[in-house]
Amino acid sequence: MEAYINILPRLLPGAVITVQVLLASAALAFVVAFVAGLGRVSKYSIVRKITAVYVELFRGTSLLVQLFWIYFALPAFGIQFSPFLAGVVALGLNYGAYASEVVRGAILAVPSGQTEASIALNMSNWQRMRLIILPQAFRIMLPGFGNISIELLKGTSLVSLITLTDLTYKGLIIQNTNLSYTMPVFVMLLVVYFIIALPLIILAKKLEKNASRGVAKA
Amino acid sequence: MGMTEKQLKSSNKPDKEMPLVQYENVTKKFGDVEVLKGLDLEIKQGEKVALIGPSGSGKTTIIRMLMTLEKPSGGVISLNGEPLWHKKIGDKLVPADEKHLRKLRSDIGMVFQHFNLFPHMTILRNVTEAPIHVLGLSKEEANERAVDMLNKVGLGDKLDAYPEQLSGGQKQRVAIARAVVMHPKVMLFDEVTSALDPELVGEVLQVIRDLAKETDMAMILVTHEMDFARDIADRVVFLHNGQIEEEGHPEDIFETPESERLQGFLSRFLNT
Numbered sequence: 020m021e022a023y024i025n026i027l028p029r030l031l032p033g034a035v036i037t038v039q040v041l042l043a044s045a046a047l048a049f050v051v052a053f054v055a056g057l058g059r060v061s062k063y064s065i066v067r068k069i070t071a072v073y074v075e076l077f078r079g080t081s082l083l084v085q086l087f088w089i090y091f092a093l094p095a096f097g098i099q100f101s102p103f104l105a106g107v108v109a110l111g112l113n114y115g116a117y118a119s120e121v122v123r124g125a126i127l128a129v130p131s132g133q134t135e136a137s138i139a140l141n142m143s144n145w146q147r148m149r150l151i152i153l154p155q156a157f158r159i160m161l162p163g164f165g166n167i168s169i170e171l172l173k174g175t176s177l178v179s180l181i182t183l184t185d186l187t188y189k190g191l192i193i194q195n196t197n198l199s200y201t202m203p204v205f206v207m208l209l210v211v212y213f214i215i216a217l218p219l220i221i222l223a224k225k226l227e228k229n230a231s232r233g234v235a236k237a
Numbered sequence: 238m239g240m241t242e243k244q245l246k247s248s249n250k251p252d253k254e255m256p257l258v259q260y261e262n263v264t265k266k267f268g269d270v271e272v273l274k275g276l277d278l279e280i281k282q283g284e285k286v287a288l289i290g291p292s293g294s295g296k297t298t299i300i301r302m303l304m305t306l307e308k309p310s311g312g313v314i315s316l317n318g319e320p321l322w323h324k325k326i327g328d329k330l331v332p333a334d335e336k337h338l339r340k341l342r343s344d345i346g347m348v349f350q351h352f353n354l355f356p357h358m359t360i361l362r363n364v365t366e367a368p369i370h371v372l373g374l375s376k377e378e379a380n381e382r383a384v385d386m387l388n389k390v391g392l393g394d395k396l397d398a399y400p401e402q403l404s405g406g407q408k409q410r411v412a413i414a415r416a417v418v419m420h421p422k423v424m425l426f427d428e429v430t431s432a433l434d435p436e437l438v439g440e441v442l443q444v445i446r447d448l449a450k451e452t453d454m455a456m457i458l459v460t461h462e463m464d465f466a467r468d469i470a471d472r473v474v475f476l477h478n479g480q481i482e483e484e485g486h487p488e489d490i491f492e493t494p495e496s497e498r499l500q501g502f503l504s505r506f507l508n509t
Contacts, residue, residue, distance in 0.1 A: 132349060132351055132353035133353060133355065135304075135306050135349065135353060136349065136353035136354075136355070138304070138305065138306060138342070139304055139306075139345075139346060139347040139349075139416065140346075140366075140367035140371060140415070140416075140419060141339055141342045141343050141367065141371050141419070142367060142370065142371055143335075143339065143371075144335065146370050146371070150366060150370060151355055154357050155356065155357055158357075234356060234357070235353070235354075235355075235356045
């Protein structure tokens with residue numbers, strides 16, 4: 020028991036880094052999701068194609084390889100990121116690609132009658148999206164965003180492989196320096212990750228309940 | 238007697254020669270199915286025209302093409318003498334761009350079978366949203382116009398309610414108010430009572446009747462309510478298989494139908 024209590028304060032700085040990576044990459048993923056999600060439903064086929072290539076590329080390849088690319092390979096092209104920034108960019112682009120599918124699906128889930136009514140009221144394309152479609156689609160998206168943010172938290176552990184001292188990295192250091200701590204370290208890692216995830220899980224459940232309010236039925 | 242009033246009004250219009258809406262040899266195909274086969278139809282300023290016919294006869298497609306929700310496969314639809322789906326460049330007609338469509342669309346309004354109210358907005362905002370953002374009215378002007386219209390359709394006490402709290406008949410009356418505050422020159426009604434419970438049909442038809450009397454908006458009504466069509470329309474058009482089978486004054490259409498198809502259609506309606 021003592022071992023468990025000893026470990027906790029030594030894990031905390033790593034937990035802080037993990038939460039920072041989580042928040043920063045979630046913010047990036049959110050922006051990317053909307054840009055790419057709107058791109059996927061654009062009326063210009065060239066925009067649809069470019070965003071489709073991006074989404075499939077980032078969904079279809081390994082996040083770990085993307086991370087290595089951004090951290091180890093891009094410097095060869097003169098682009099150098101700090102470990103933190105490389106982690107945030109890789110996670111943001113990867114999970115943003117997944118989340119853009121949530122955005123796209125939600126936009127398409129708003130019944131076509133809403134689009135037709137806004138055309139009949141002579142709204143512009145952008146007004147229709149901003150005033151009518153997105154406010155309804157947003158409610159449909161939220162549970163999906165909640166789930167992806169939980170996935171994203173779990174994905175942050177990979178940044179330990181590009182020398183960022185996050186929660187996982189801290190745990191591995193403790194375990195390496197004192198092998199008798201192996202069991203307590205890995206138990207405490209699970210516990211701390213779960214504690215960070217808990218608010219996200221509760222939020223996602225709540226959003227799921229409210230998702231259908233204020234959305235037109237097909 | 239309402240007729241003579243209307244005729245007087247329209248004869249005062251300077252451009253009474255030019256029809257408000259004109260379909261010239263308009264065709265529409267969905268895949269291999271030809272739902273309209275060379276439609277020629279004119280609607281005058283302020284005229285009320287009822288489109289009747291069996292389902293699949295193309296009547297809804299006719300008004301959806303005018304609302305720019307459906308693109309014609311061939312032919313020309315004009316509004317105020319200007320092609321709707323085309324732009325004139327010199328003598329040539331080229332496909333219209335969004336800017337052109339928006340300009341012409343401002344004269345057209347539509348009420349849908351399934352209301353299509355905006356569920357995330359209050360009743361008042363449903364009616365003020367387009368006047369504010371599309372017409373550029375101030376919030377006060379838009380509110381005044383909307384409240385006035387909602388009072389007219391008997392929903393002045395529901396301003397802060399949300400669509401889901403209303404009955405079907407009330408929703409449809411809001412949808413009518415929402416379209417009317419945009420002051421279109423022609424208003425399209427697409428089977429606006431078909432989705433309603435029978436006991437709610439009357440209140441919606443009454444609102445449209447009042448509207449028809451009070452305004453000089455042209456109206457094109459796709460309907461299965463024959464009494465209503467007879468009551469309100471200056472002209473009734475019977476469609477069959479994507480073509481106009483017979484058209485004329487409501488009395489003639491309903492009392493002395495000429496074509497066998499129209500006779501059959503009407504007898505089926507009177508029997509049900």
